[in-house]
Amino acid sequence: MAQRFTSVNVFAALLVAAIVSLRTGSGVLAENDGLTTPFETMDYKLTKATLADTAEIEALIKQSVWALARDDYSDAQIEGALRAAWGIDTQLIEDGTYFVATLESQIIGCGGWSFRETLFGNDNESGRNPRALDPENDPAKIRAFFVRPEHARKGLGTLLLEKCEAEAEAKGFSRFSLMATLPGRRLYSRYGYIAQPAIQYPLAENLSIEFVPMYKELSV
Numbered sequence: 001m002a003q004r005f006t007s008v009n010v011f012a013a014l015l016v017a018a019i020v021s022l023r024t025g026s027g028v029l030a031e032n033d034g035l036t037t038p039f040e041t042m043d044y045k046l047t048k049a050t051l052a053d054t055a056e057i058e059a060l061i062k063q064s065v066w067a068l069a070r071d072d073y074s075d076a077q078i079e080g081a082l083r084a085a086w087g088i089d090t091q092l093i094e095d096g097t098y099f100v101a102t103l104e105s106q107i108i109g110c111g112g113w114s115f116r117e118t119l120f121g122n123d124n125e126s127g128r129n130p131r132a133l134d135p136e137n138d139p140a141k142i143r144a145f146f147v148r149p150e151h152a153r154k155g156l157g158t159l160l161l162e163k164c165e166a167e168a169e170a171k172g173f174s175r176f177s178l179m180a181t182l183p184g185r186r187l188y189s190r191y192g193y194i195a196q197p198a199i200q201y202p203l204a205e206n207l208s209i210e211f212v213p214m215y216k217e218l219s220v
Contacts, residue, residue, distance in 0.1 A: 043103060043104070044101050044102070044103055044108075044156070044159065045101070045102050045103075046099050046100070046101055046102075046159070046160070046163055047099065047100050047102060048096055048098070048099060048100075049092075049093045049098040049099060049100045049110065049112075050093065051090065051093055051094075053093075053100060053107060054088055054090070054093070056107045057088055057100065057107060057110050058087060058088055060107055060108070060109075060110060060146060060147075060148055061082070061086055061087055061088070061110075061144075061146045062082060063148060063149060064146040064147055064148060064149060065078050065081070065082065065086060065146070066078060067149035068147075068149055068152055068183065069181065069183060071183070072181070072182040072183050073181075073182070073209060076203075076207060077203065077207065077208075077209045080203030080204055080207055080209065081201075081203060081209050083124060083203075084121055084122060084124045084125045084126075084203075085120060085121055085122070085125065085201060085203075085209065085211075086122065086144070086146075087122030087123070087124070087144075088122055088123065088144075089114075089118065089121065089122055089123060089125075089128070089143065089144065090123055091114075091116065091118070091128075091130060092112045092114055092143060092144070095114065095115070095116070097112050097113050097114055097115070097143075097164075097167065098110065098111075098112030098143070098144070099111060099112055099160060099163060099164070101147075101156050101159060101160060103151070108147065108148045108151045108156065109145075109146065109147040109148065109151060109156035109157075109159075109160060110144065110145070110146055110147075110160070111142075111143070111144060111145035111146070111157070111160035111161070111164060112142075112143045112144060112164060113140050113141060113142050113143060113164035113165070113167060113168045113176075114140065114141040114143050115132055115133050115135075115140060115141075115168070115171060115173075116129070116130050116131060116132060116133060116141070117129035117130065117131040117132075117133065118130065118141065119141055119177065119178070119179050119213075120141075120143065120144070120178075120179040120211075133173075135171060135172035135173045135174075136172070138173075138175075139173065139175035139176050139177040139215065140168035140171070140173035140175070140176050140177075141176070141177060141178060142161070142164055142165075142176050142177070142178035142188075143178070145157055145160055145161070145184065157187050158187075158191075161187070161188075161191060169218065174217065174218045175215070175216065175217045175218070176193070176215070176216045176217075177213065177214065177215050177216075178193070178213075178214050179211045179212070179213055179214075180193075180195075180211065180212045180213075180214050181211060181212075182210060182211075182212065184212075185212045185214065188214050188216075189214075191216070192216050193214040193215065193216045194214060194215050194216065195212050195213075195214050196212070196213040196214065196215065197213075198210050198211065198212045198213075199211055199212075199213065
């Protein structure tokens with residue numbers, strides 16, 4: 001197993017802070033993390049998630065969406081999405097492509113990428129497809145970013161996104177796709193992701209939730 005703990009490089013963190021501070025926009029969830037606290041003051045670490053982390057991650061996800069997604073979604077939509085669309089996909093953990101951000105041993109953010117066909121959804125999502133992708137022809141998937149409400153807008157989404165893109169690129173991928181929440185769309189747009197027509201994901205009879213497919217291709 002790869003070494004679990006990776007200290008955040010201070011120079012890289014400072015560079016991220018400088019870049020993000022020049023950009024506008026804020027929002028909710030980890031995906032919209034306008035940098036409002038100096039990044040270098042936080043002793044963030046990225047670790048590969050393990051199955052032992054699942055209970056803490058699930059609790060984090062629920063806290064995150066209930067506190068940070070209400071500007072865009074109703075309570076009924078949040079409840080429905082937590083049953084299948086939002087939550088842990090243990091395939092990502094088993095593949096070693098899901099990460100947690102920790103501060104003083106507490107998980108405060110999470111996000112990952114995937115070399116498999118499944119675009120989004122937790123273990124209860126019926127449309128999951130474990131087919132391995134071809135880096136030459138398929139985009140890697142960016143998956144399931146969330147942050148604890150008290151740590152929102154402090155750069156965690158940026159940190160996780162850059163980590164995931166770098167890992168995927170190291171495996172030969174040059175394109176990325178994802179299914180964004182409405183708040184998540186704002187961060188991804190700032191980092192070069194292009195929105196496709198929104199979809200209505202069915203949650204229950206007479207209830208759906210709007211998500212936005214997005215795509216990015218690295219410059220040659």
